[in-house]
Amino acid sequence: MTQYPKRLIEVDLPIKRISAHARREKSIIHRHISTLHIWWARRPLAACRAVICAALWPDPVDENCPQSFRDLATECINNFAKKAIAINSDFSKNCSTEIWNKWQVLAKPENQLNSHNPQHWNILRNSLLDFIADFANWDNSTQPDYLETSRNLTQAAHEALGGIPGTKPLVVDPFAGGGSIPLEALRVGADAFASDINPVAVLLNKVVLEYIPKYGQTLADEVRKWGQWVKEEAEKELAQFYPKDADGSTPIAYLWARTIICEGPGCGAEVPLMRSLYLCKKSNRNIGLRIIPKPEEKRVDFEIIEKHKNKWVVSDNPEIEVKNPSFDGTVKRGSATCPCCGYTTPVASVRIQLKARQGGANDARLFCVVTNKVKIQGRFYRLPNEQDLEAVKKASLELKKRVNQHTGELSLIPDEPTPPQGRSFRLESYGIDKFGDLFTYRQALALTTLVKLVKR
Incomplete structure (x- = not known):
């Protein structure tokens, strides 16, 4: 019977440093998944990235750790340390001072790790944990050396633990939500399977995990192009109902x-x-x-x-x-x-x-x-002023006109019943029985205009 080694996450994890990166991530919006859709209880990418690496990589100190993983992990860490010194100015700015000093020591030829020396295994473990701590930094999430090293370590762990050469480990998330975990699994070189009972989450995951990798910049350009078109057309149609001063x-x-x-x-x-x-x-x-x-x-x-x-x-x-x-x-x-x-x-x-x-x-x-x-x-x-009130009145008349002219199978204004609410506040207690009751006439007009333009 094969004895599996402990993974790094079962031994140690630089939680304090990872948490600092996770807190900082809340203020980052450029190229961040959180800007795609506001999802409740979203897991920070920093924490997901760190946890996935630590869960996939074996602990080199464990007696059951395959020697092949120690060999490849040692090679990866030695090369990473040497690259860090070779590109000093660019690399050090996103590396914590404590860990940067360690890479400088490790990069020297006399201090390079030897995978066959048991006394070096503990240093290798700490180096892997240090790498994870700094890889949790958002600024390093697309840095080529971090990406290449993490993917090499993931592949080395997969094959050392019996994975078929050329295949990748599979990370499965049956409650994927906004997609933080499967996204980070792909980033570090694993395959990902994501599912969720919420159709919005399913769409988000398809965009993040399938459409963006497949279409890349073309998708972003098309979204901007048609988003701008919808915005301009909506402004034309709704201008009279939202007049300028x-x-x-x-x-x-x-x-x-x-x-x-x-x-x-x-x-x-x-x-x-x-x-x-x-x-x-x-x-x-x-x-x-x-x-x-x-x-x-x-x-x-x-x-x-x-x-x-x-x-x-x-x-x-x-x-x-x-x-x-x-x-x-x-x-x-x-x-x-x-x-x-x-x-x-x-x-x-x-x-x-x-x-x-x-x-x-x-x-x-x-x-x-x-x-x-x-x-x-x-x-x-x-x-x-009077202009504001007149615009509201005009919007209500326009909405009634559109409702009367509407011939679709579904109601123009959502008439599905609102779901039961929590004990603290119940919509039905205030007569809000249908989703359409949530909006004023002008809000409903604006929303139906957006729906029409998106369909077009």
């Missing part, structure tokens, strides 16, 4: 609040449901809303205020100071407090009102428009 500013976000009617005695005012009145809260910039109750009109108005030095002033008229503004919203634990009379409508009544209006998305209150200005960096906030 008179000064050329471009609205980038519309902030809405669903509403209820206050159930306080004799009140009946419209109450916007808002958790906070802050629009921007940063160390150097604070902007918020001030609610202006108008009980005689059974509604509220808003005013944008911002902090200048140590005082709050009205944005449109900085000479007017606002004393001790409160930024607590109208909603707390699902109940809504009316700014006009102070009565709190309980959560059960809030749900009943919203349920009767399928969640209240299409009679919500537009309270702020966020814009970008030409040649001025930053975001700007303003109250909605």
